[in-house]
Amino acid sequence: MNEIRDYEHRVQYYETDQMGVVHHSNYIRWFEEARTYILEEAGFGYSKMEETGIICPVLEVEASYRTMTKYEDVVLIETNVTQYNGVKMVISYTIRDKESGEVRCTGSTKHCFLDRDGKIVRLRKDFPVIHEVLQGLADNGETEKIN
Amino acid sequence: MNEIRDYEHRVQYYETDQMGVVHHSNYIRWFEEARTYILEEAGFGYSKMEETGIICPVLEVEASYRTMTKYEDVVLIETNVTQYNGVKMVISYTIRDKESGEVRCTGSTKHCFLDRDGKIVRLRKDFPVIHEVLQGLADNGETEKIN
Amino acid sequence: MNEIRDYEHRVQYYETDQMGVVHHSNYIRWFEEARTYILEEAGFGYSKMEETGIICPVLEVEASYRTMTKYEDVVLIETNVTQYNGVKMVISYTIRDKESGEVRCTGSTKHCFLDRDGKIVRLRKDFPVIHEVLQGLADNGETEKIN
Amino acid sequence: MNEIRDYEHRVQYYETDQMGVVHHSNYIRWFEEARTYILEEAGFGYSKMEETGIICPVLEVEASYRTMTKYEDVVLIETNVTQYNGVKMVISYTIRDKESGEVRCTGSTKHCFLDRDGKIVRLRKDFPVIHEVLQGLADNGETEKIN
Numbered sequence: 001m002n003e004i005r006d007y008e009h010r011v012q013y014y015e016t017d018q019m020g021v022v023h024h025s026n027y028i029r030w031f032e033e034a035r036t037y038i039l040e041e042a043g044f045g046y047s048k049m050e051e052t053g054i055i056c057p058v059l060e061v062e063a064s065y066r067t068m069t070k071y072e073d074v075v076l077i078e079t080n081v082t083q084y085n086g087v088k089m090v091i092s093y094t095i096r097d098k099e100s101g102e103v104r105c106t107g108s109t110k111h112c113f114l115d116r117d118g119k120i121v122r123l124r125k126d127f128p129v130i131h132e133v134l135q136g137l138a139d140n141g142e143t144e145k146i147n
Numbered sequence: 148m149n150e151i152r153d154y155e156h157r158v159q160y161y162e163t164d165q166m167g168v169v170h171h172s173n174y175i176r177w178f179e180e181a182r183t184y185i186l187e188e189a190g191f192g193y194s195k196m197e198e199t200g201i202i203c204p205v206l207e208v209e210a211s212y213r214t215m216t217k218y219e220d221v222v223l224i225e226t227n228v229t230q231y232n233g234v235k236m237v238i239s240y241t242i243r244d245k246e247s248g249e250v251r252c253t254g255s256t257k258h259c260f261l262d263r264d265g266k267i268v269r270l271r272k273d274f275p276v277i278h279e280v281l282q283g284l285a286d287n288g289e290t291e292k293i294n
Numbered sequence: 295m296n297e298i299r300d301y302e303h304r305v306q307y308y309e310t311d312q313m314g315v316v317h318h319s320n321y322i323r324w325f326e327e328a329r330t331y332i333l334e335e336a337g338f339g340y341s342k343m344e345e346t347g348i349i350c351p352v353l354e355v356e357a358s359y360r361t362m363t364k365y366e367d368v369v370l371i372e373t374n375v376t377q378y379n380g381v382k383m384v385i386s387y388t389i390r391d392k393e394s395g396e397v398r399c400t401g402s403t404k405h406c407f408l409d410r411d412g413k414i415v416r417l418r419k420d421f422p423v424i425h426e427v428l429q430g431l432a433d434n435g436e437t438e439k440i441n
Numbered sequence: 442m443n444e445i446r447d448y449e450h451r452v453q454y455y456e457t458d459q460m461g462v463v464h465h466s467n468y469i470r471w472f473e474e475a476r477t478y479i480l481e482e483a484g485f486g487y488s489k490m491e492e493t494g495i496i497c498p499v500l501e502v503e504a505s506y507r508t509m510t511k512y513e514d515v516v517l518i519e520t521n522v523t524q525y526n527g528v529k530m531v532i533s534y535t536i537r538d539k540e541s542g543e544v545r546c547t548g549s550t551k552h553c554f555l556d557r558d559g560k561i562v563r564l565r566k567d568f569p570v571i572h573e574v575l576q577g578l579a580d581n582g583e584t585e586k587i588n
Contacts, residue, residue: 013330013340014172014323016165018218018491023161024499025473028466029308036307040366046307047366050459058465062503071165072334072341160477160487161470165344171352172326175319176455183454187513193454194513197312205318209356219481219488308466310459312512317455365459 004041006076007034008098013071021068027105028061031093034077035109044133052130054121056111059088063107067097074098084138086124086131088112151188153223154181155245160218168215174252175208178240181224182256191280199277201268203258206235210254214244221245231285233271233278235259298335300370301328302392307365315362321399322355325387328371329403338427346424348415350405353382357401361391368392378432380418380425382406445482447517448475449539454512462509468546469502472534475518476550485574493571495562497552500529504548508538515539525579527565527572529553 009030017023036046049056069075076098083090088110095105113121123131156177164170183193196203216222223245230237235257242252260268270278303324311317330340343350363369370392377384382404389399407415417425450471458464477487490497510516517539524531529551536546554562564572 012323012327013164014170014326017160018163018165018167019496019498020165024502025161025466025469028469028502029306032308032466033306036366045366055460057460057509058506060503060505061465061469062501064501065499068498070341072339159470159474161473166349166351171355172319172322175322175355176453179319179455180453183513192513202313204313204362205359207356207358208318208322209354211354212352215351219477219486307458308464311454312457312459312461314459319455 004038004079006078007037009033009075009077011069011071011073011075016071021070024063024065027063027065027095027107030075030077030095031061031063031091031107031109034079034093035091038079038081038137039133042133042137044130049130052127053116054127054130055114055116056089057114058109059112060110061107063105065105066103069095069097069104075104081134081137081140082108084134087120087122089134089138151185151226153225154184156180156222156224158216158218158220158222163218168217171210171212174210174212174242174254177222177224177242178208178210178238178254178256181226181240182238185226185228185284186280189280189284191277196277199274200263201274201277202261202263203236204261205256206259207257208254210252212252213250216242216244216251222251228281228284228287229255231281234267234269236281236285298332298373300372301331303327303369303371305363305365305367305369310365315364318357318359321357321359321389321401324369324371324389325355325357325385325401325403328373328387329385332373332375332431333427336427336431338424343424346421347410348421348424349408349410350383351408352403353406354404355401357399359399360397363389363391363398369398375428375431375434376402378428380429381414381416383428383432445479445520447519448478450474450516450518452510452512452514452516457512462511465504465506468504468506468536468548471516471518471536472502472504472532472548472550475520475534476532479520479522479578480574483574483578485571490571493568494557495568495571496555496557497530498555499550500553501551502548504546506546507544510536510538510545516545522575522578522581523549525575528561528563530575530579 011022015022015026039045075095078094080092081089082092090108090110092108094103096103113123115121158169162169162173186192222242225241227239228236229239237255237257239255240253241250243250260270262268305316309316309320333339369389372388374386375383376386384402384404386402387400388397390397407417409415452463456463456467480486516536519535521533522530523533531549531551533549534547535544537544554564556562
């Protein structure tokens with residue numbers, strides 16, 4: 001698989017708070033922007049998943065804020081599928097300032113896959129095409145065993 | 148109909164921006180908070196409408212920002228159904244500081260009613276119960292003819 | 295002055311609501327994205343203004359929602375400074391679907407310019423460089439007299 | 442110290458996403474609502490801190506989403522200062538549905554204290570009054586040693 005470019009986000013004014021920096025909740029949204037971007041680039045974006053009848057909710061999120069991001073900064077978000085076993089998926093993120101390369105925030109999200117009735121979907125068996133895509137993303141990164 | 152109390156909102160930190168005041172887009176969300184509150188109090192909240200198969204999208208919004216709102220301020224939002232004709236509805240809002248009574252923002256939203264297929268619904272004929280509720284809210288306020 | 299390209303925004307998942315479309319409050323944020331973009335392109339972005347000691351608050355906003363925007367849609371926002379007199383400025387926006395060209399939303403925002411103490415700034419006299427930039431943007435579009 | 446009531450939040454329409462449930466990023470904002478509430482109730486809210494010249498940024502956040510929250514649900518957020526040593530603080534959160542008591546989300550945030558120049562503040566020595574308040578909150582909950 002070809003390498004996927006880092007996702008780029010320009011900080012908007014409405015993302016700042018009165019501390020004069022980006023409000024910490026927005027990084028969680030940027031994780032989503034980057035995650036949906038790599039899935040889309042890999043050929044299976046969120047809307048395609050939802051058309052297929054699969055939703056991919058967030059089970060867990062964690063973020064570690066290293067340095068602050070300011071209005072008009074441009075950040076690059078590197079995204080890796082670090083764990084995937086056909087039922088669950090962990091994606092990790094590193095947000096860096098585009099200009100300086102300084103790490104702003106690292107984090108991860110854990111996901112499962114549900115059908116329209118909220119039942120857990122086993123992609124390997126039930127949706128092999130999606131499984132291949134996600135397996136490909138996982139193989140591309142440094143994957144670990146899922147717990 | 149009994150009078151409906153003003154809707155109360157306490158400003159949250161995440162609603163501020165780097166100007167040190169509430170970001171102007173949040174007032175549009177507060178209009179929604181107040182609007183859904185009075186509809187709920189009147190016996191026909193948004194979720195009840197959506198269960199009935201009706202959605203009530205915003206066609207137009209306007210807001211006039213008078214004075215700035217700060218973190219931890221508590222505002223009171225007065226809401227009036229100023230126009231209603233069974234097909235369209237205009238709601239107006241006045242946001243005041245709870246402590247000083249000073250007007251922070253005034254505005255209005257215009258709505259129609261759609262069914263699940265996106266077709267315009269005539270409440271008077273098709274949903275007389277909802278029509279009565281909204282007509283009641285409109286009679287309660289200072290209504291004008293809709294254009 | 296050279297023509298400024300339309301501002302492009304890709305709809306994010308977190309911008310949708312349970313109606314399955316973009317929440318109407320986000321268009322107000324997109325107006326800001328587009329507005330700060332053209333000011334930046336013209337050489338006087340918000341952060342440069344704020345460094346100079348000027349803030350440019352929103353006095354009024356209005357939006358008219360024509361058709362709905364969905365997740366993963368890409369919209370183009372055309373921005374025009376339609377009124378400018380050195381003290382106040384009106385900017386108008388047309389949001390179109392990038393693919394179909396269909397108009398999603400039109401609107402406008404009205405602004406003044408304040409110094410750090412909250413006093414009104416007359417750009418023509420006090421900040422002629424910024425005045426030139428904004429006058430240039432206004433001349434470029436179809437301007438009307440301000441009221 | 443008297444017991445502090447759980448913080449209550451009513452889910453707003455703009456907090457939902459097209460999955461028909463609350464977008465996961467909003468729980469991070471609710472953590473902030475609950476955290477600022479208990480600090481305020483304890484006599485040292487964020488705005489008082491910022492007046493004193495202290496900011497209390499988020500260093501880390503984690504959230505575990507158990508069950509989904511829907512529009513118009515009311516949630517109760519229980520907040521505990523689980524770790525505090527004068528320099529850092531960990532606050533944990535449990536979000537429950539008000540009606541059923543079912544756990545919706547658990548999580549935590551880690552904080553430090555900075556002065557206006559971004560330097561780390563040692564509250565015990567430099568701001569003993571705030572230190573007492575936070576120590577009191579920590580003693581009230583089940584605290585652990587900070588790492």
